[in-house]
Amino acid sequence: MALVQLVIVLALVQFFAFAVAVGKARETYGVVAPATTGHEIFERYYRVQMNTLELLVLLIPALWLFARDLSPATAAGLGALYLIGRGVYFVSYVKDPKTRSLGFALSSGPIVLLLLGALFGAARAVWLHGG
Secondary structure, eight states, X not given: OHHHHHXXXXXXXXXXXXXXXXXXXXXXXXXXXXXXXXXXXXXXXXXXXXXXXXXXXXXXXXXXXXXXXXXXXXXXXXXXXXXXXXXXXXXXXHHOGGGOHHHHHHHHHHHHHHHXXXXXXXXXXXXXXXX
């Protein structure tokens, strides 16, 4: 489970780095808080951060449940793929939002697999142990 914990911490660190990038973009493009619009490039940074937050809500519990009920190593591997995907998503979305598809697939695909695995693991536990 240590690898799973490491992936979770790295996902949180990555999210924090995205938040720092938003802060720098806010300053660079003159978007004064609490505004979330005002310059297209700033808005790209902001959307990456918000989209990542939306996915973290799914990633962390799915990763943990998959690891607990099925395989910590597989969960950590899927989590690592998510991290790579988020990095690709960040770079591509800020450059040109139309090129975000690969990064989105590399980060959302692992979450879908983790969710399905967590569901399977929970159903298996109910079946084997009656709840």
